[in-house]
Amino acid sequence: DSARCSRAWRPGLSSRRQASRIAVRPVASSLSTGVKGRHGKDGDAERAPEISILSGYWELLCIPALLICHRLCYNLVGALHAEGSADYASLLLTGLDTQIPYVPAFVLPYVFTWGYAGVIAAYALYFRTYDHLLFRYFYISFLLMTAVECLLWLSFPAKISIRSGPEVLVLHGWLGELTAIVYANATPWNVFPSAHVAFAYAAWVLSVYFAKREHRWLFLAIFALIALSVLFIRNHFLWDIAGSVLVVQLVYRAFFLPAYRRRLLHGLSGVAVGAICFAAAAVAALASLTIVP
Numbered sequence: 001d002s003a004r005c006s007r008a009w010r011p012g013l014s015s016r017r018q019a020s021r022i023a024v025r026p027v028a029s030s031l032s033t034g035v036k037g038r039h040g041k042d043g044d045a046e047r048a049p050e051i052s053i054l055s056g057y058w059e060l061l062c063i064p065a066l067l068i069c070h071r072l073c074y075n076l077v078g079a080l081h082a083e084g085s086a087d088y089a090s091l092l093l094t095g096l097d098t099q100i101p102y103v104p105a106f107v108l109p110y111v112f113t114w115g116y117a118g119v120i121a122a123y124a125l126y127f128r129t130y131d132h133l134l135f136r137y138f139y140i141s142f143l144l145m146t147a148v149e150c151l152l153w154l155s156f157p158a159k160i161s162i163r164s165g166p167e168v169l170v171l172h173g174w175l176g177e178l179t180a181i182v183y184a185n186a187t188p189w190n191v192f193p194s195a196h197v198a199f200a201y202a203a204w205v206l207s208v209y210f211a212k213r214e215h216r217w218l219f220l221a222i223f224a225l226i227a228l229s230v231l232f233i234r235n236h237f238l239w240d241i242a243g244s245v246l247v248v249q250l251v252y253r254a255f256f257l258p259a260y261r262r263r264l265l266h267g268l269s270g271v272a273v274g275a276i277c278f279a280a281a282a283v284a285a286l287a288s289l290t291i292v293p
Contacts, residue, residue: 070195109222109228112226
């Protein structure tokens, strides 16, 4: 130690400045300083410190609550339009949409989206990049995305009109049967924007905060596959993809970035975060029970 100090000592500097250069500064805990420091300068995710179940892992229960909220809102808006609504699909339909063929294999990445949130959580836990403070911003961003999507679905109703018929699906075996299940469980309304594409695009955009650099291309590839899937199973128009990207960028730039930089959610307790997510699911469930006949 004395040898190291002698090498570090530089003549011509005051004693106070010399001491400041040699002193070892303690590193603050990431939990006390927020998520800054867990990511590189460009947002590379690094291994997060150990946290107890009570201090953060249980907040992952917000994921199923938010997915239930989104699904209920999606079904509710679709049911309202089914009762009678204007249809602006003609404004979205292009000549290229009618030329896109049905490719049954693309139903697989479409169905994968239903469990994509769980895959992201599992990734963060396995590679130890999970940060419950960071994920809080993901949860609220997803909730805001749901609100914006519902607003667009309500104000700009559009019904998909290019789905493949049963006579086409029956020619493609179990993939055709799976596509028929998708059609049956997805309202023909609510096409602009595409919720599938919006979530996949958001996962790619936010992967800079939770994914390792060498893995980020996977999230881009998944986004590309899901975007193609909604087209090749003929469940969306091209404009729906553009609308999804715009929704994500709006929430990302208007909420996530400023809130994350100012650490607006760091001061909330885990109970408060969970209450917000579960309350949203409860409101969606109540609305579905009271409004949908």
